[in-house]
Amino acid sequence: MAPIAAASADTFPKLLIRNANLYGARPAMRQKDLGIWQTWTWEQVLDLVRAYAIGLHRLGLKRGETIAIVGANRPKLYWSVMAAQMLGAVPVPVYADAVADELAFVLAHAEVRFAAVEDQEQIDKIMSVMDRLPKLEQMVYDERRGLRDYDHSHLHPIDDVIAEGRKALADDPSVAAWIDTEIAAGKGSDPSIILYTSGTTGTSKGVVLTGERSIKAATDTVIFDKLNENDVALAYLPLAWVGDHYLNYAQGLVAGFCMACPENSDTAMQDLREIGPSFYFAPPRTLELLLTRVMIRMEDAGFLKRKLFHYFIGVARKYGERILNGQPVPLTGRLLYWLGNILVYGPLKNVLGFSRVRVAYTAGEAIGPDLFNFYRSIGLNLKQLYGQTEAFLYVTAQPDGEIYSDTVGPACPNVDIRIADNGEVQFKSPGMFSGYFKDDEKTAEAMTSDGYVKTGDAGYFDEKTGHLKIIDRAKDVGKLNDGTFFPPKYIENKLKFYPNIREVVAYGDKQDFVAVMINIDLTAVGSWAERNNVVYASYQELAGHPLVYDMVEKHVAEVNRSLAQDKVMAGAQIKRFLILHKELDADDGELTRTQKVRRGFIADRYGPLVKALYDGSKQADISTEVTFEDARKGTISARVKIRDMQTEPAAAPMGKAA
């Protein structure tokens, strides 16, 4: 089997050569261009990347230097990563939607002399912060449009760079030998890539990963999930995110599978359907969005279709999970499920692009049990993993057949996990990082003296299953004034499992009670408003609507009821809530680029609201500055209402000896 051979290659360029020898004529990459899927085989990719690397070298890129990669998932940007690695240079991918300021920080910190960018938009963004990037000399770009009148002394189309490399190869036979020595000279212990963390906690840090460790980690998971050269993945997640680099780039090179790039970011859903990947990853948020869309469309469907859908989804909920896990199911159940698969689940999966998915993962945040079970019940082998950039993704993953919605699975092969005294999860893994770029102090902070990485997450091993359970960031777990345990995320997630609620921020640490700020989901609540003749002109108006408040109040009451079931959590019931007048947005710094709430920042920004939650007022005025997509600023003011909640009495002991 292929993955075994991978162990012999300790850098990605060496793996690329191996793949070109082993799977030469098989597809390595696809992208839809002008409406038609274009394919590059492993041989062609190797050929292109070699020429590209030579071209980059001629522009001056040298071993050990860094090169920024800015843009969406495009083959040419992935080739930029490969070509840089061939030369021993270190690629530094940056989130394509980062605002100029964030971009400047990363580019300056990484000391890039080169940048490979997607198009004019990214070039303009970099140009706007050029005074902060004295080291940046050359930029290469994919999309020529709009760039004709730019000063081309330091701008080069990637195509031309590749052509230049090809010409050099043709003109001088020694060039080919030179690039081969360069590839061979790459050591497994050299930095292979620097991935900047999204900055959930303060400014982002550059995580340095080496080739050898990356390949080792990817080899383990490729074997774990039995991935091979016949698999297909759609690379639609941000290039700069560890998940994309691991799941698609590293695993793709190790297993030799084909990575397809969407036509553009807006067509990803259609492309998913056309490509029909066999390996799929989606954050819980995306899965939720998909389900919400399906449900909304079903509400609008005809009577018969609606009945059929709901009946068979009921069947799936009853038997689907057990069939997927290979557990015994009565014959009638099997027959009904088989019929449901023909009439509902099959077509539904086809529409969502899941027909061929063999292994699907979700991670990044807790996933609602209903949501998780829904996908599994219709036959999608969705599993959870837990990981972080510092581990080069995987720390734990659920093996087939051992799936629970509230755990993240046992440790991955060759990963060692322990729980520290303060409840923090710590690990040692084959893929773990070698340090933060230019920041030994932070590196030392993140490691224990015996070489374990501190995740900063609080968790424990479930007694029943032996799987890891993550409850919250270790430093976020607080206490109410009466000493009750308060994990904010646990409460937030319980609320977020309602489709109407998009985002929640819970407060309670060092307070008398728990209070929350809620963001409604415009799609779900908007559709509800349409069906119930609720008239609104803006997000702000809808968010403040009394009927919306009534609806959310019901959700909060349900969450309180469920919290009351748990003796430890009963004291952390929600006493007051408000609905925010604007959507929390990464452009305003309220969310990270990976869409996690930045609680502390929000508490400062919405100070008057937080104060009002605790001083008993019925409403509060707030005025906040917002950043539009084009970086201009404006102000939104609103009067936000606050509602009080009844709390449930803590559940009486069940009277069972447990």
Place this chain on the structure above:
Amino acid sequence: MRAPSGPDVSVGDVLLSVENVSLSFGGVNAVSDVSFDIRKGEIRAIIGPNGAGKTSMLNIINGFYQPQQGRITFKGQTRSKMRPHDAAHGGIARTFQNVALFRGMTALDNIMAGRTLKMHRNFFWQLLRYGPAMTEEVEHRRRVEEIIDFLKIQEIRRIPVGRLPYGLQKRVELGRALAMEPDLLLLDEPMAGMNLEEKEDMSRFVLDVNDHYGTTIALIEHDMGVVMDLSDRVVVLDHGIKIADGTPDEIKGNQGVIDAYLGVAH
């Protein structure tokens, strides 16, 4: 931001000239004795208060209205009478103030419709989709896909335009006009009813069309910021009469124009 092009700095040869053109509907003089020219490769704006005769002027250029007096010279050929059909054949394409697309057809098919004049195989061969007709179809489809790529509307390719938001419909309409590979593109209020972001996108597309395809563009627009940023030269109409003609800077300082927009104390 664009190179200044006053009367002495010509962008190119005159592509279209309008000489002493008058048009009236009954007693209303929509356009009276207007002359101006459009040079190859420039972006020419026609502005003026409501009812100034801007759309009438476009309709005259387009051959939709016949002027009662005056001459129009397009690509060296002078004419007094022309039908829209001839204009299209001659290389003039346009978009409309109120979007005029085939609402039930997809964005792709709408843009494909713009290729009609470029198709040479007859109905029979196209029906069979065989041989030369197929080759031709593939070629046209490629051109259409280039335009879809250019306008970044890949995600709506297969969606009936009636279901699209207004801003995107406008973009599809621009796509259909581009599919004709026109020499002169007439845009009737391309930014009307758009929000700031859509306007910026559309402005960029207009500049890109001009830059990338070298298409000469005449546009009517009410957003002065857009007009001053985009155009090389501006002609101002008021009550059917030309009151000014020149570069954006000249127009900004023209007292007649300011009076026409703000009104004068009598």
